[in-house]
Amino acid sequence: MAKRPVYLDLFRIHLPLAGWVSVLHRISGALLFVAMPLGVWGLSVSLSGEDGFKRMADCFSLPLARLFLLLLVWALAHHGFAGLRHLALDVHWGVDQQRARQSSVAVLLATGLVVLFAAWRLFA
Amino acid sequence: MRSATGSHSGTGAWLVQRATALLLAFALPGLAIHFLTAMPLDFDGWRALFAPLWLRLLMLLAGVALALHAWVGMRDIFMDYIHPTGLRLALYLVVVVTLAGSVAWLAAILFGAALWRGA
Numbered sequence: 001m002a003k004r005p006v007y008l009d010l011f012r013i014h015l016p017l018a019g020w021v022s023v024l025h026r027i028s029g030a031l032l033f034v035a036m037p038l039g040v041w042g043l044s045v046s047l048s049g050e051d052g053f054k055r056m057a058d059c060f061s062l063p064l065a066r067l068f069l070l071l072l073v074w075a076l077a078h079h080g081f082a083g084l085r086h087l088a089l090d091v092h093w094g095v096d097q098q099r100a101r102q103s104s105v106a107v108l109l110a111t112g113l114v115v116l117f118a119a120w121r122l123f124a
Numbered sequence: 125m126r127s128a129t130g131s132h133s134g135t136g137a138w139l140v141q142r143a144t145a146l147l148l149a150f151a152l153p154g155l156a157i158h159f160l161t162a163m164p165l166d167f168d169g170w171r172a173l174f175a176p177l178w179l180r181l182l183m184l185l186a187g188v189a190l191a192l193h194a195w196v197g198m199r200d201i202f203m204d205y206i207h208p209t210g211l212r213l214a215l216y217l218v219v220v221v222t223l224a225g226s227v228a229w230l231a232a233i234l235f236g237a238a239l240w241r242g243a
Contacts, residue, residue, distance in 0.1 A: 026197075026201060029194070029197045030198070032194070033198055033219070033222075036190060036226050040187075040226045044229065044233050046170065047170070047171060047174070050167050053166075054167075076152075080148075080152070083145050083149070
């Protein structure tokens with residue numbers, strides 16, 4: 001049997017747009033997993049009393065903390081929109097190549113809009 | 125008996141992932157609107173946001189759904205990339221402890237006495 005070529009070098013694979021949306025869905029999901037205990041910790045501190053609330057508020061006045069928050073907004077938006085797309089694919093909606101590509105573009109556009117809006121609210 | 129790395133838990137996990145995804149798709153935007161439309165706030169205003177029972181129940185429900193959802197997702201990632209069985213099971217344990225701990229902590233925050241101390 002002839003040896004089949006195996007291209008697992010990620011930099012040599014040309015992923016279609018839907019592939020990128022899927023990879024990013026996974027990365028954003030892992031990021032949100034890490035964010036969950038952090039979020040609960042932040043909630044705990046912010047509700048622990050005046051001091052804790054002020055500590056959290058001061059923390060989120062730092063540009064770096066806001067940038068991290070923006071990253072989480074991206075992760076949540078991308079994961080949510082790409083997840084809705086996967087649910088649609090589950091019921092065989094938009095499975096053909098053209099519509100799968102269009103819905104991938106829609107996911108990226110919708111995520112971009114949410115991130116832009118959040119960036120405006122956080123930094124403007 | 126099912127082995128620790130058995131292959132018959134896929135359909136249940138798939139269904140849990142989808143069901144929790146749907147729940148979160150409705151709950152998270154609702155919660156986001158509840159919190160973001162109230163900003164900016166001082167401490168008393170922030171604490172008052174958590175006063176309604178329905179809000180605390182919805183947050184706990186979303187937290188449980190998120191934990192189940194994240195469990196299936198992280199399990200999928202580890203099944204794909206972490207092939208040594210012992211290491212994979214150890215990572216499962218880390219994920220389960222992290223998620224269960226987060227939910228328990230969230231419940232303690234939302235329904236514990238600290239939130240209402242001096243209220």
